[in-house]
Amino acid sequence: MNHFQGKSLLKESDYTPSEINYLIDFAIHLKALKAQHIPHPYLQGKNIALLFEKTSTRTRSAFTVAANDLGAHPEFLGKNDIQLGKKESVVDTAKVLGSMFDGIEFRGFKQTAVEQLAQYSGVPVWNGLTDTWHPTQMIADFMTLKEHFGHLAGLTLTYVGDGRNNMANSLLVTSAMLGVNVHIGAPQDLQPAAEIVALAKQYAKQAGSAVVTTDDPAVAVTGADALYTDVWVSMGEAVDYGQRIKALLPFQINAALVAQTGQADTIIMHCLPAIHDHETEIGAQLGEQYGLAAVEITDDVFNSAQAVIFQEAANRMPAIKAIMAATLGDLFIPDSIFNG
Structure with a gap:
């Protein structure tokens, strides 16, 4: 059975x-x-x-x-x-x-x-x-959304940052499957692969939700019930940190970007680990080298009342x-x- x-x-x-x-x-x-x-x-x-x-x-x-x-x-x-x-x-x-x-x-x-x-x-x-x-992260993430909002269909989730990594791929497809509107905000060369966007759009068509990929951070976050990001360089990825940071800085989740959602109750999500301060070797090193207090998410937003990051981790x-x-x-x- x-x-x-x-x-x-x-x-x-x-x-x-x-x-x-x-x-x-x-x-x-x-x-x-x-x-x-x-x-x-x-x-x-x-x-x-x-x-x-x-x-x-x-x-x-x-x-x-x-x-x-x-x-x-x-x-x-x-x-x-x-x-x-x-x-x-x-x-x-x-x-x-x-x-x-x-x-x-x-x-x-x-x-x-x-x-x-x-x-x-x-x-x-x-x-x-x-x-x-x-996929195991997705069950935890959408469980967190459901606990917070009481439903999933009709919500809008925005992911900003490296749009080609596993998190962006999974969020794109799972959101579309569950009738959640999904926006991916990333520079053109860091947007999800065409076949993954196509798969998401197929599901979204059945569920009646929207899939948006854009290189404009303001467009990406408008109307977001949840703002999501991940580290800008994935495990084992060999890239020029300086170039990546320069490309993704407009997509950093900070107070200004949160305000651009136009929503009073947007929640903040992150799959962890996060470089939100200098309390890690990598955070301190990047902060010193590039003059940054934080990388993909600022400490004030990470630790704000709107953040559900540790509920998400526990889930x-x-x-x-x-x-x-x-x-x-x-x-x-x-x-x-x-x-x-």
């Missing part, structure tokens, strides 16, 4: 909009159970492999705590523990891990790696981030818990929910 059972989550469009909505609602439910100290060990006796080619704070913590809460045992395998593609192919690794584990999380670089793991392991595989998509855990439980927990989820 549960058509999530045994299914992987490699990118948002693997699921239907109603399935994504279900995962968001299920995450809100699991968050309430935890708050009430009601046990929910849907994955009792299961073993979960956590594969991390890229470092992580929130994703690793969320998968570990979620697995424990669900009664499963998580096993962390970092880049020094696995040979993905170096001494052992992804396909061979997938076959071995699939014979021992009930589910696999992967956080790394190539989307093809997570796809091969899913194809050859025979168990559900969850994308904890690749260079192309970040990574119930969101990931919902994904794992739905796909591996033998739950009763009637198809009628998704068939109207």
Whole structure:
């Protein structure tokens, strides 16, 4: 009866909009159970492999705590523990891990790696981030929006900054799937790939929402219920920081940009980590070198009452818990929910 059972989550469009909505609602439910100290060990006796080619704070913590809460045992395998593609192919690794584990999380670089793991392991595989998509973050982000506004359809979300990274891709497509108007504000050479915009527009047409990509920050933020940004240089990306900062400074989320939304109650979102002060090595170094107090978001906005950034970060855990439980927990989820 549960058509999530045994299914992987490699990118948002693997699921239907109603399935994504279900995962968001299920995450809100699991968050309430935890708050009430009601046990929910849907994955009792299961073993979960956590594969991390890229470092992580929130994703690793969320998968570990979620697995424990669900009664499963998580096993962390970092880049020094696995040979993905170096001494052992992804396909061979997938076959071995699939014979021992009930589910696999992967956080790394190539989307093809997570796809091969899913194809050859025979168990559900969850994308904890690749260079192309970040689906577990989406369940947490739209869960946060739903908690705040009470609904999703008809909201307007604006993302400003590097419009070609995994966060921009995922926000573009997921917003469109859920009937959220999505605006991407970025310089022309940092806008999302044409095929990702086309996919988003396809979903938006069905949901009756708008997709806007623009290089004008004021146009991007007008009417935004939520303003979202991410770091300007992605993990492992080799770029000239000076050039990138110069190009993206007009898209910095600061008090002036927030005011340009024309909305009194715009919320501020960020997937973290954020360079909002000099309290990190990178923040101090960039601040000194380029005369900046902050990079993609100013400290006053980051710490403002409008910011829901730490609620969003905390929501990574119930969101990931919902994904794992739905796909591996033998739950009763009637198809009628998704068939109207």
